[in-house]
Amino acid sequence: MDAIRTEQLTKKYDLGWRKGKLLALEKLNLRVREGEVYGLLGPNGSGKSTTLKLVLDLVVPTEGSAWIFDVPCSKVVSRLHVGFLPENPYFYRYLTGAETLEFYGKLCGMRGATLKKRIEELLDLVGLTRARHRRLAGYSKGMLQRIGLAQALIHDPKLLLLDEPTAGVDPIGSKDIRDLILRLKGMGKTVLLSSHLLAQVQDICDRIGVLNRGQMILEGDVQTLISDQRRLSITVQDLPEAARARVEEAVRATGASIVSVGHPQTTLEALFLEALRKDQRREGEHD
């Protein structure tokens, strides 16, 4: 069973009278397996947030459909085990941190001592224990992001949808969040996150998909993607100098050339840019 599955998922936004439509997402077939961390990458406006909103039924697909744990997304039940952190989250400014979590907890049907305990845990988890009685109007961007994360986790969901979870958070906070995601993964949770901070994604994602102008242009296992198929690196331990010469000779004898001896990996960033360069569809195709 996939945590998330979409089939031919398409979204055209209505831009209003006589302004036509904007194709934000085109025939997306996405599969997020249970237990993995999936990174949805892409430049601004490529349809990352749209995908998440479609999965949460916040916007209605123009075509195609989506499922969460095999439940159609149009059903309320599908959101029972989902936690969502929107991009640049805003909450009720007049509520305190603790009140905010209480509100979302109650919406999830939690109450009483269980809820109280959970709120304490989560405030501690995201490091907002000291700011718990302050109104969100006075929270910084990073603090809002943290309370957003806590809110998404309140009912201990099996699946987390995080839209740019580290945006606006300082490097240390960002590291904390990434550690948290890894720990959630360790607990068997599934995470779908969107980002354009590639270096960060590289460390935590099992698989990534790259969206550009609403189309998936690249998808796969991170480790496979970032290894260069034409090149092969053999990592050898304790190879004597003489043996090395013989290996090199043997390689040359096959007609192959030795480019370097070192780390053959490319960075995810380079891969990302390359993928964009190859995707040479023109602007007009969008309308």
Add this chain to the structure above:
Amino acid sequence: MTESAIAAPSMSRERVGFSAHRVSVIAVNTLTEAVRQKVFILFLLIGLVFIALAVFFAQFTFGEQMKFIKDTCLGVISVITTLIAIVGTAQLLPSEVENRTIYTILAKPVRRFEFLLGKFCGSLLLLLLSMAAMCILFAAVLWIKEQGMIRELSQSYVGESPAAHVEAQKQIEQIQTEVLDVELVKALVADLAKATLIASVTLLVSTFSTSLVFNVVVPFMVYVVGMLRGTAAEMWGAHRLFMAVLAVFPDFGLFSIADEINLGKVVPWGHIGQIVTYGVARTLVIVVAAHLVFSRREI
């Protein structure tokens, strides 16, 4: 960050039915928002107006003063509840969308209808609360007036015969019954029904428009047309087609009974019951219509 923090109890129900609890959570939250904003300064000002009335009308006879105070207070209450119903409801949905708070709520297992109803109920709670606040002020003004009257009356009877004192006592009793007129409750009930209806109209408008001005102006116009419907019916009653078009608008004139009650006329509870039935029926339909629009809406 402790390990146990993440291992929280998981929800096991695999069915999400309509939940009145979620509606109430959203309603209370909506009320909290309104209360923590600056609405209550408005009430303070209204309170001052009320109290000024008691002083302002002092030169008139008791009967005149009572009529003036009751007319004005009920008028003020009616206007303010209508305003709160419109302005308080108009920004509920747009501000949720604008602040994107709606994303996090609807991403939870919350039905859109629950959300809509919760917002609406929150608006009604605010109406009730503000009405209660104004009624308390109203009652206070009446009480101050009553005490003043009684004091004046007893002073004018000092040193009179026992028979005159009996007379004075009767007059005091009459003042007390007139001041503490339970009939006024009927006017407030009708008022609340009217405010609920206009709030639902505003809710409906705000499900398809995000412009605050539009969301305020349109319900206000519906109110005006609804107010004039009765007059229109009397004047051009014969014109069928015209009346047919007007039938969409609730007849808000039917809710005006405060004047009659202040005139000491009989307004049977049956009549109030019919008014409330009418208001509630209209409101229900409009809320359902609002749901139809909102459930398909992109946010």
Add this chain to the structure above:
Amino acid sequence: MKLLVVIVLFGIGFALLPLENALRTERLQMKYGGAHVTFQLREAIGQNLAIALLAGMRGIVADFLWIQGHGFWEKREWLRQYRNIEVAVTLQPQSIMFWDLGQWHMAWNIGYGAFSDPKNRTKAEAIKREREWHEKARQFILRGIENIPNRYELYFTMGWLYFEKLSKDCDDPPCSEAFCKSADYLAMATSYPDAPQFVPRLYARALEKCGDLKAAYEEWKRLWRLDHSTTEQAWSIIEREIRRLEDYLQIPNQQRVFPQPTP
């Protein structure tokens, strides 16, 4: 979608028409509201008040005009006050207070104002003008009674006007005719159980001034026979009047309520 919504709204609007009409009929039957907002009325009260009126604040508009009229009175602009009173009762013909205080302003204040107006050339003119206002007040109450025929108040008001003012407007006293009229209206007022105790007392006095002393005596006796423990009355006044009339009418001692102690 939106079309469907519109259709539903229309549909229910029609479905609720019977209830709406029932409510409207009931309002008419119970004489709710008052004069329609006609062009003349709009002229009389001005734009702003007309809007307030259409907004359903009939009472407040009437009150405003009334208070404004009070201001005119203080400036001795009686005609303007009179006009405001007229509009107020047009707006709220169900207001006992407006009819009652309106006639009081006419018969007492405006009447006296007209009488004492320095522009009067002769005493006769002054008297004539005052009487005109008394007559206006009488006509005014008649209209009030037409609107509110089922309450004691305006009958009492009319009785009081005859008793106090119209009785003085005849040239050859004792002018018992006006008191007889007064008694007629006070009889009406007395017949309402919620009429306060001073109503039948005035009725008895009006009967006496009308010349029907026997009837006056009977009325006092009727009052005296009311249950003393449950009804509140100025018993001492009633006793005094009965004693006086018994003496005056020379009622035989054994028929008296208060027999004379045999000497």
